[in-house]
Amino acid sequence: MSDIEKCLFVVDRKDLDRQTREEFNRFQEGSVEENTNTVTLVRRLLSTDYADKVIVTTIQKLGLALAEEDSKHNKAKEKNGKEIYKKRLEPLKDKRMVFIFDECHRSQFGNYNTAIKAFFPNAKLFGFTGTPIFEDNATNVIREDGKATYKVTKDIFDQELHKYTITHAIDDRNVLRFHIDFFKGKNSTKINQGETVKRKAVVESILEKHNGATNNRKFNAILATASINNAIEYYQLFKKVQKKKQSENPDYLPLNIACVFSPPAQLIAKDGDRQSQKNAADIKQLQEDLIQEREDNTQNPEEKKRALTEIITDYNIQYGTNHSIHEFDLYYQDVQKRIKDQKYSNKDYPHKNKIDITIIVDMLLTGFDSKYLNTLYVDKNLKYHGLIQAFSRTNRVLNDSKPYGNILDFRSQQDAVNQAIALFSGEDSGQSRKIWLIDPAPVIIEKYKEAVDKLGDFMQQQNLVNEPQEVYGLRGDAARITFVKNFKEVQRLKTQLDQYTDLDEDQKTTIETILPYETLQRFRSSYLETAKRLREIQQKGGDEVPPEIQQLDFEFVLFASAIIDYDYIMNLIADNMQKKPSKHKMTKEQVISLLKSNSNLMEEEEDLTEYINSLDWNSGQDVKSLYQGYNTFKVQKHNKELAAIAHKYGLEIADLKAFVEEIMSRMIFDGEKLTDLLEPLSLSWKERRVKELALMEDLVPQLNKLAQGREISGLTAYE
Incomplete structure (x- = not known):
């Protein structure tokens, strides 16, 4: 890359969460970091420091840096009179630049891409996507010579360098196949294509099927809804229905339900302080690809703000956090983290800290990956790349306990599924359907x-x-x-x-x-x-x-x-x-x-x-006394086993117990301490070696049991 001025990895802002930043940072051993703002991006673009050769940024920040002074989106000219960013970048205009766009089916059809190509005529642009825009799924129209045509991915990136379709990825077992359950209603009542099922029936069905779908809550799920109002209604319904179930059955273990949608930025901005203005600007950037949420927030914004505030308050009570609607991004990041925390066992990270179902509208349906998310509940109309992107949240490979991605569709969208498979398979759709979808029951x-x-x-x-x-x-x-x-x-x-x-x-x-x-x-x-x-x-x-x-x-x-x-x-x-x-x-x-x-x-x-x-099965003990009894039982058993080992090898019980306790306190096995333990036996070096090996053969199982899966450094020599 010595003759390349800069290489920029460009991603959508909503994909650049903490984990993504860490993954990008590992791309290069040097200093690769996400820019905190457009000022930093411009500084690094102009820098001659080799550490700034490769830059990770968002298309929003890059587009903002190239915005015209009179653009309605332009906020680049600061109050202290700094030059417009675009003018400062003039020295780079004709340089050799490389731009690599991730998820290039998004955010490439507006002003940002046009501005980048116009400003850097010698740049090379590469795009990666699993769901390119074709004529069938295009929505952006261009008009030339009085004719209107759809703008597709090929119009932006020209030559296709390599094609590896989702069909190939599934066939190679790089991602999982899908199991799609088209909701039939009770008594196999037929649901027509796109028909909306009553939301209470959806909630009841999810609560009935969730344990099975998620392998008894080993995995978690997303519920995709058609609007913010629907998401709010679902959230309230889950609270109401689960509260009723708990009152009827004290043994019922409720699902932990979270809900996330972007707040109305205009109301956040009205709160007045400088931080609120910044948060509002961040939310507006976030909403650029959240079409439904952006539109929903123009209707009754106060109602949306109030509902999201209540949802975040519930979240804070459930998880002991202190999030606020005014720092929405921190709340959003925490939701993503807790979804991924499903990877921990309940022993290591109790279920009360996890999320079973996250109710969403547009968020998390693209660019978010968790191997422990295996189920998508769908109550919104999806098609083409939107459908494939949403379904693909569930199909990341883990092991045989996750055999496929689970989709439970409440809108009977069989035709939309077939159309998406046909469009993105790149091959015979009949054969691809067999590859994409698991065998029927x-x-x-x-x-x-x-x-x-x-x-x-x-x-x-x-x-x-x-x-x-x-x-x-x-x-x-x-x-x-x-x-x-x-x-x-x-x-x-x-x-x-x-x-x-x-x-x-x-x-x-x-x-x-x-x-x-x-x-x-x-x-x-x-x-x-x-x-x-x-x-x-x-x-x-x-x-x-x-x-x-x-x-x-x-x-x-x-x-x-x-x-x-x-x-x-x-x-x-x-x-x-x-x-x-x-x-x-x-x-x-x-x-x-x-x-x-x-x-x-x-x-x-x-x-x-x-x-x-x-135990006496009729003794009426409670859980607390059982825990205490079990701990006492284990201590007594351990002491008996240590005493037997000490007696077998002619050691003092107190000395052997102290030896074991020191190992467990440091989680380090010290061979010299073993020599000291055997010293009172006055053995020759050959006799001591034989005795040492025999003793450790009996002692290693005891140490491993006490370690409970943790590694004791230095013990492998005797295992």
């Missing part, structure tokens, strides 16, 4: 049945009945490996079916008949026990581990639950222990079975199982 149900039958055939070949407890009778690692592979496929297909939101009652009955829930849970327990056994062999490493075990991927994520965690189990125990025996929902054995069938509790499963077995 009957096809997966049949595959599920075949996988269960294959598992049964394997068990029969081993002279075993196809029952979960029989898995423990498998002889040899080869048989256990085959079971792991067979049952993993059963669970993978069941995970897919669990997230289908359009299963009818007959299909649900068929799935249950193929493999009843209780049997499936016990098979999951057998799988996890078998997988743990093979994983222990795998973790030993070395040439002694057979290749077929070394290559196993147990995919424990398929067996993890976002709901059934440590707190859930404790509350479940308390709930049953406080009831009369005749009112018990679950027996002790059923709770243990549930515990054993979920991989996210695998490390504590042994201790929890022993603790549950020790």
Whole structure:
């Protein structure tokens, strides 16, 4: 790039959130930063510093820098009399410049792009987009020689350098396919194309289907609405309906609902102070691509402002924040962050801090990515690039626990989906449709049945009945490996079916008949026990581990639950222990079975199982006493195990306990401290080495259990 004066990465302002800035900063090892304002952009454009060779900016700031003095958008001339930015940039006019536009289907059809091309005639412009503007989806009209034609992406960027369509990306598994559930209403009532379903029915349907669609809240969702008024109504409906559900059922766990739409900038500006003026200007820039929101805010703006203020107040109460409508961008950034915080387990980041559903109008439908967002609820008319961009919020690849992007459409937009696929597939739309959309439920149900039958055939070949407890009778690692592979496929297909939101009652009955829930849970327990056994062999490493075990991927994520965690189990125990025996929902054995069938509790499963077995199921303990009892149980068990190890190796219990406590306090294993521990035994160096290895073989599992997944530096030498 030595002969290039500047290279600018240009993005839309609404895409340049904190994470995007960080990603751009990693693009170049040098100083690449987003400009805080147009003044900074102009300074860096004129700079000869090599660190300013590559600049990340927004098209809004760049366009503003090139605005004419008499333009209605021009605010470049400052009160202190500084020259207009465009005049200051004259020395760069004929320089070799490179502009790279991200999401170039947006913001390229107005004055900004024209101003950039006119001012920098020697510039090279490159554009990236997954949804280019063609004649079919164009809205911008140009008039030449008395004729009106649509302006398309090719008119702006000329030659197409490379085509990699969404069809290719899906086929290459770089993004996921889509499952689209066109809402039918109760009793399969037909909903006509584009017809609006009553919003209360939409809310009820979402609350009914959300857990299934999001893999029991492992993922989260967006609800796209047609207007700000609709978004407000939905927000209020969710509050009302969920409050009623909680009053009827104390065990109901409400969804955390957020709502975000841009405020009326004209009212923010009227508040008078300098910061308000700046915030209003930022909101106006933000709204340049938020067509519906910008229009909505011209109608009854006071009402919109009041509603958004109440929504932000609720948000502050829910999450302990202190946001204000006058600093809307900070609120918007926080909403995006909390959506992405779904990646953390409830143990590491409690569910109360997360967002289950975000109600939006235009925001977040383009340029926003989160691997843990898998569902889009649609109550607005979408088409062409707008539809594909919105659907694509759900299809970022994670693992097999997220098999596809989930779309629940409440406007029955089958024709719009077909048109979008045909336009953006770049190939035969019939074949592309098979690539874009997942198989219908009957096809997966049949595959599920075949996988269960294959598992049964394997068990029969081993002279075993196809029952979960029989898995423990498998002889040899080869048989256990085959079971792991067979049952993993059963669970993978069941995970897919669990997230289908359009299963009818007959299909649900068929799935249950193929493999009843209780049997499936016990098979999951057998799988996890078998997988743990093979994983222990795998973790030993070395040439002694057979290749077929070394290559196993147990995919424990398929067996993890976002709901059934440590707190859930404790509350479940308390709930049953406080009831009369005749009112018990679950027996002790059923709770243990549930515990054993979920991989996210695998490390504590042994201790929890022993603790549950020790409990009197009719003692009426509450959650607090159960927590205290379990902690006491673990301490006592740990002390007994340490005492046994100390006795086995002739060590003082207090010395061994102090050794372990120091390791855990620093999370560092110190080999010299181990030597000091064995010093009183007066061993030769050979004897000490043998004793040291034997002691650590018994001690490493204890240390790893105490670490709870954290890494103890220096311990790997003994693992």
